[in-house]
Amino acid sequence: MKKPIIIGSIIAALGIAGGVAVGAYQSSESGPRYADIVSVDPIVQTSSTPREVCENVTVTHQRPVKDENRIAGTAIGAIVGGVVGNQFGGGSGKKIMTAAGAVGGGLAGNQVQQQMQQGDTYQTTEQRCSTVNDSKQETVGYDVRYRYDGEVHEAKLDDKPEGERVLMRDGKPQWEENPQSS
Structure with missing residues (x-):
């Protein structure tokens, strides 16, 4: 066999193998990618509402x-x-x-x-009032940590994410889409 034909065949085989490898790599990149949710912590806000409380008490007076x-x-x-x-x-x-x-x-x-x-005393009933504060805690969002490509990232969300993973598109989490749990 002639040397140029052998060299040409080897180059063609390498080109085909390289194309297959690049195609396989690109097809794995184009499939869905997910990030693992590491932690979800509620963001809690405490509010205090004052209100007046009154009660009738008996008071003894001296005439x-x-x-x-x-x-x-x-x-x-x-x-x-x-x-x-x-x-x-x-x-x-x-x-x-x-x-x-x-x-x-x-x-x-x-x-x-x-x-x-x-x-020489007498008693009256008097109304005594005081202000008390009612405290209320409310969850206003969530601090979410997720791992993508070996790095941990953070996000603040209004709603608690569901599942253990989040769909990634162009390196960004797609929180509004329903993730596939594994």
């Missing part, structure tokens, strides 16, 4: 004091104490006992009136 110095109690106590003190002793001792009874009765009357005034 206003008409005799702040408790003169009436002191005077009545002194009179009663003087009368009682006058019943004891004789001569100048009677005068001392009357005076002592008046002083003691005055102090006792003053204390009795003070206790009566402190115990």
Whole structure:
């Protein structure tokens, strides 16, 4: 066989083999490609709404004091104490006992009136209000991580992606298309 024919045949065979290899490579590139979804984390937003809460409570009040110095109690106590003190002793001792009874009765009357005034109370029902905050958490989107061609990428989506993979077209994820789970 002639040398040029052999060389030509070898070159033709190599050309055909190269064309088949390139065609096989291109056909694998033109098929659907997917990225693996690595993680899906919800983006949570917390909002707080104030509202007023009211309740009725019983409140005890002290009545206003008409005799702040408790003169009436002191005077009545002194009179009663003087009368009682006058019943004891004789001569100048009677005068001392009357005076002592008046002083003691005055102090006792003053204390009795003070206790009566402190115990003179009344109750009312009052409305007490306060502001409380109601907290609410809402998912407003999703942080999604996916692996494509050995690299991890991130995306923020409004809706949670379904499945474990996402269809890729021209190196970009096609989130709106339904992925094929494996």
